[in-house]
Amino acid sequence: MKRSTLRIWQALILVLIFVAWQALTQPGLLPPVVWDNPDRAAFFFGEPVKMFRVIWTWFADGTIYKHLWVTLEETVLAFVIGSLLGLAFGLWLGLSSTASTLLDPYITAMNAMPRVVLAPIFMVWFGLGIWSKVALGVTLVFFIVFFNVYQGVKEVSPVVLNNAVMLGASRRQLLRHVYLPSATSWVFSSLHTSVGMAFVGAVVGEYLGSAKGVGYLIQQAEGAFDINSVFAGILVLTAFALVLDYAVTHTERRLLRWRPAQSETEQL
Amino acid sequence: MDRAAVAFEDVTCTFAGRDGARPYTAVKGVTLSIGEGEFVSIVGPTGCGKSTLLNVAAGLLRPSSGGVRIQGERLTGINRRAGYMFQAEALMPWRSALGNVAAGLEFRGADRREARRRGEEWLERVGLSGFGDRYPHQLSGGMRKRVSLAQMLILEPPILLMDEPFSALDIQTRQLMENELLELWSANRKSVIFITHDLEEAISLSDRVVVLSAGPATHPIGEFAIDLPRPRDVAEIRLTPQFIALHDRIWRSMKEEVLKGYAQTRNRTAA
Numbered sequence A: 001m002k003r004s005t006l007r008i009w010q011a012l013i014l015v016l017i018f019v020a021w022q023a024l025t026q027p028g029l030l031p032p033v034v035w036d037n038p039d040r041a042a043f044f045f046g047e048p049v050k051m052f053r054v055i056w057t058w059f060a061d062g063t064i065y066k067h068l069w070v071t072l073e074e075t076v077l078a079f080v081i082g083s084l085l086g087l088a089f090g091l092w093l094g095l096s097s098t099a100s101t102l103l104d105p106y107i108t109a110m111n112a113m114p115r116v117v118l119a120p121i122f123m124v125w126f127g128l129g130i131w132s133k134v135a136l137g138v139t140l141v142f143f144i145v146f147f148n149v150y151q152g153v154k155e156v157s158p159v160v161l162n163n164a165v166m167l168g169a170s171r172r173q174l175l176r177h178v179y180l181p182s183a184t185s186w187v188f189s190s191l192h193t194s195v196g197m198a199f200v201g202a203v204v205g206e207y208l209g210s211a212k213g214v215g216y217l218i219q220q221a222e223g224a225f226d227i228n229s230v231f232a233g234i235l236v237l238t239a240f241a242l243v244l245d246y247a248v249t250h251t252e253r254r255l256l257r258w259r260p261a262q263s264e265t266e267q268l
Numbered sequence B: 001m002d003r004a005a006v007a008f009e010d011v012t013c014t015f016a017g018r019d020g021a022r023p024y025t026a027v028k029g030v031t032l033s034i035g036e037g038e039f040v041s042i043v044g045p046t047g048c049g050k051s052t053l054l055n056v057a058a059g060l061l062r063p064s065s066g067g068v069r070i071q072g073e074r075l076t077g078i079n080r081r082a083g084y085m086f087q088a089e090a091l092m093p094w095r096s097a098l099g100n101v102a103a104g105l106e107f108r109g110a111d112r113r114e115a116r117r118r119g120e121e122w123l124e125r126v127g128l129s130g131f132g133d134r135y136p137h138q139l140s141g142g143m144r145k146r147v148s149l150a151q152m153l154i155l156e157p158p159i160l161l162m163d164e165p166f167s168a169l170d171i172q173t174r175q176l177m178e179n180e181l182l183e184l185w186s187a188n189r190k191s192v193i194f195i196t197h198d199l200e201e202a203i204s205l206s207d208r209v210v211v212l213s214a215g216p217a218t219h220p221i222g223e224f225a226i227d228l229p230r231p232r233d234v235a236e237i238r239l240t241p242q243f244i245a246l247h248d249r250i251w252r253s254m255k256e257e258v259l260k261g262y263a264q265t266r267n268r269t270a271a
């Protein structure tokens, strides 16, 4: 399929979903089948038209920006801190077999632990501000990056390594010019997942207790049984996540230019 | 023999068998010396232990017993006087061709700009000017080999260890590269250990050809001085009667080993 036709079809499906949604939930539009009360469907599932109206007012009066900004801030901080920690630990354990054998069971245990339940503890430690959300995101991002870097270090081609040694690389230079580039390529291959996780950490953290952020907006709306605002928040979050993902893809393309892509021939 | 560039002294390499496999003695009791400025080719059946020997000479692999002397000194650790061109892909995939060629100089603390400038020169010498900003995956297999060659030669090491460097090239490019190598070599006589499975290549380049037995417990079974006149043109020299006579003699001594090596490799994979 051509790219433009593909996009048109994708957009069409989206429109179709919302139209169907609206048709099924608008009170009195279709004869009631499941519920006797015609308002029930709208109560449980919201109405797209009203959702978009909510989103419109959020952007029109500007209330959404500060929430989006906070969520973005938390996501970026969690991602950066988690990645750096993961990179450092991954390099360390990847290069020192003593440390990795010693710590192996702990790493496995900590990774197996459902870390989202740490959120309330982080609230106690770091308060209701952004740092408790950042901490949650960090614990999620850290392990993804850590395992990838660890893997990356272990899988450096021995020939490339030996070659660098023969060319006169010192231990520091091996780290800088062989292990690090190899490991970062693995970090980037997990970039989508780790950015996603940073985002999840931020939103879940906000949802559980905060005074700002999109997660907080959703939580507030839920408290008031305002289903349309809940879905509006979810839509905004989804769009936000898509934008993040797009940004990641863009960075990835620029930084991993040396990696063979699937197809690179020019289509004439 | 004290001033030999590289001297193997009774080198034995036994690889520990993993997962219950029996230990495997790849090379056993190899004593061999390569003179200063000498070009020595090592031929032998596949899997006999040629790369293993070269790794020992590079200091990347410690022999189970015996040792290596480099210009009279006992080798411990990495051989700093040697350049090594590996059999497998060895370029750093995250560095451009130019970055790869200049890497050695950068590692040794050369000024980055100067290193790049010399890198450009070397790329030109191996016929790759204009390809400096390509990454290894954007180059053909033969081009990558040439980048590897430049990467090694830019450091001007007195000892060159080359493990089947040209086997991936087509015959024309290969002969060009061989002639280029001979020219570079005769300009400032480096000591070369050149591994190949191509007997013609070995004869046309070398001062001496060493034939290894089939594994396990590989050892040299024949040495042949190649007294063909220099300078040589690798394509033309193959047609001379002397060359053909030499080829015939060496091939007869090798044939048995090649067949043995092939049968053994097959049995080992079948078992």
Ligand SMILES: Nc1ncnc2c1ncn2[C@@H]1O[C@H](COP(=O)(O)OP(=O)(O)OP(=O)(O)O)[C@@H](O)[C@H]1O
Binding pocket: B015, B016, B024, B026, B044, B045, B046, B047, B048, B049, B050, B051, B052, B053, B087, B197, B215
């Ligand atoms: N790290 C290792 N562990 C176990 N066995 C090894 C190891 N390295 C090499 N060998 C074995 O030692 C033998 C010699 O290997 P080597 O790579 O030196 O062969 P080669 O002569 O270079 O072969 P080719 O011409 O195919 O490159 C082979 O049988 C191989 O299986």
Ligand SMILES: [Mg+2]
Binding pocket: B050, B051, B052, B087, B163
């Ligand atoms: Mg080999």
